Amino acid sequence: MDSKKRYADQVAVITGAADGIGKAIAQRMAAEGANLALWDLKEAQLKTLEAEWQAKGITVTTSVVNISEEEEVEKAFQETMDIYGRVDILVNSAGIVGPTQTKITNYPTEAFDEIYRVNLRGAFLTSKYALKWMEPSGTGRILLIASIAGKEGNPNMVGYSATKAGVIGLVKGLGKEYATTGITINGLAPAVIRTPMNADTAPAQLEYMASKIPMQRLGTVEEAASIACWICSAEASFTTGFIYDLSGGRATY
Template identity: 30%
Template sequence: MRDFTDKVALVTGASTGIGEAIAQQLLARGAKVVITARNQQRLAAAAQRLDPTAEMLFPLMMDARDPQSVQRAVEQTQAHFGPLHLLVNNAGITGPRGVPLDQYPVEDWHGVIATDLSGTFYGMKYGLPAIVAAGGGAVVNLSAVNGVVGIAGIAPYTAAKHGIIGLTRAAALEFANSGVRINAVGPGYVDTPSMKALSAQVREKMAAAHPMGRMATCEEVAKTVVFLLSADSSFTTGAFYSIDGGYSAQ
């Protein structure tokens, strides 16, 4: 895979899990990376793990639910490292699990949609003009296997992830002649730190949901994202890549 020397990337929700793994892959290939999160302590810890020298990485507090916060993050990225070339909209929350739609708290619905779907919209609204001004680049939005199937008990999360795919495809068409490629990925269950905190029984059930019989690693998801950001996928835009071990093929 080609490297990202002289490229600047912004990865949201990158204080742990998939976001951190994406930042790590980009750094390993020479990119300068800005990572964002809402939790300052976790953000600082991730920055220390990823780049203790702070030469190639800049941690930035950002709230994906707040358009002004997202706009500031794009502006601060440019001020710190220069023109923005790559954007990964990874920030997201699942919300309450196992709750029927008619019993789902309205405030939690708004929280999931604001973080996952609106946060992705804000990222592209403010990030895309910056990437165009830099001469072009790529965007990857994190959907999920829930973006193409229905999963009971997490209706808002499922709706948001479906919406991200539609948003990705519409944006890809709008910017196809502007030098920016925009794609989405859909992981199944991923063996993130939060997953590792679950009971062995729950983890086994999640792993068994995939025909491959296991969960994805954060690195596996990150490598697909980095491929879509790279020039190796130069004729790919408006696409959705499943990273789900066969889950959505069932």
């Protein structure tokens, strides 16, 4: 199979697409022929991206979507269907880190609630409505971006660790639930990837996370895009409910 054409005529919905891992995945999928529906809350960045990519001949639409709000998610999927007539791929890359270097006894409950709404509720909602459109077609790919923190737990980041563990549970449950439908649901568990998302992470916390990586370096968004684009392709047909490692050797299970 020609990898540059493996997404020809397919439609990919990508959340958190204005920058970081989501943007890199979108760029790689577009290069391989995908039509894109990019969602984020960063309207200015989305509009700049849309104009730049359309000028390059990429078929792309953008929408400001809060994935923690059910009505917004449902509406955005309906609009995508109205424009493209299909949804083949969902990559849910939107997420927030929340407080770091913070013991649970000092962790604001409202901050935990916010992280849950974006990281876990958002993954639930985007999966729920993607599946409603994918199931009648008998095919589809869903990739939820989890984290090594969800596998191993990062101290002093209880909100992030707990919600990403929830994403892993969602992947495993949905993978089995839809195993006979032609739709695969998988997850990706990165260690620290150099993105704008962790630009504000406390240096001590970032140093702790990076020190756990046997390769002794941070991952890149290009590396994330490479494995994500394989997971979401027709080539990855016999794996579902699995969490792929992207941790430089930190987790190999």
